[in-house]
Amino acid sequence: MKSCPVRGGQQLSENEMDEGGQFSFYKDAQGRWWRTQMPWRCCEEVMFSGQCQGLLNHEGLHWAYSSSGDFCWNNSLAGYSGQTPPDHEDYRDPLLMRPLHYTQKELDRFLVEDPDEIARLEAGDLEEGESTIISIEDL
Ligand SMILES: [Zn+2]
Numbered sequence: 001m002k003s004c005p006v007r008g009g010q011q012l013s014e015n016e017m018d019e020g021g022q023f024s025f026y027k028d029a030q031g032r033w034w035r036t037q038m039p040w041r042c043c044e045e046v047m048f049s050g051q052c053q054g055l056l057n058h059e060g061l062h063w064a065y066s067s068s069g070d071f072c073w074n075n076s077l078a079g080y081s082g083q084t085p086p087d088h089e090d091y092r093d094p095l096l097m098r099p100l101h102y103t104q105k106e107l108d109r110f111l112v113e114d115p116d117e118i119a120r121l122e123a124g125d126l127e128e129g130e131s132t133i134i135s136i137e138d139l
Pocket residue numbers: 042043044052053054055058061062063
């Protein structure tokens with residue numbers, strides 16, 4: 001039994017998982033805060049690179065890119081894993097895998113209108129399991 005996904009250190013119940021996803025906060029160029037809901041990340045570990053970068057309950061290989069850029073994969077059904085360097089013919093281009101990456105699918109988005117919550121976000125006072133996203137367009 002995997003202790004994943006978790007929020008605030010607690011493993012989620014089926015009902016909580018049905019509510020879907022983890023939350024991130026995003027501040028747009030107009031200074032408005034948006035609360036975005038992202039899908040759960042796959043919990044499998046991939047050798048040499050840590051947690052799988054796919055969505056929870058995805059099909060096929062579990063996969064992640066190592067810090068050196070190798071495509072690392074794990075076939076948990078067959079019980080073997082490996083890593084494929086970028087110059088190998090079986091290498092999977094990160095751009096092709098991007099639509100399958102757990103950060104690339106947004107389930108929902110809400111404008112944050114509660115002044116107290118906006119003040120909390122402005123102060124960088126995040127709760128466990130929360131994160132903020134800064135768009136590269138805003139840098
Ligand atoms: Zn996976």
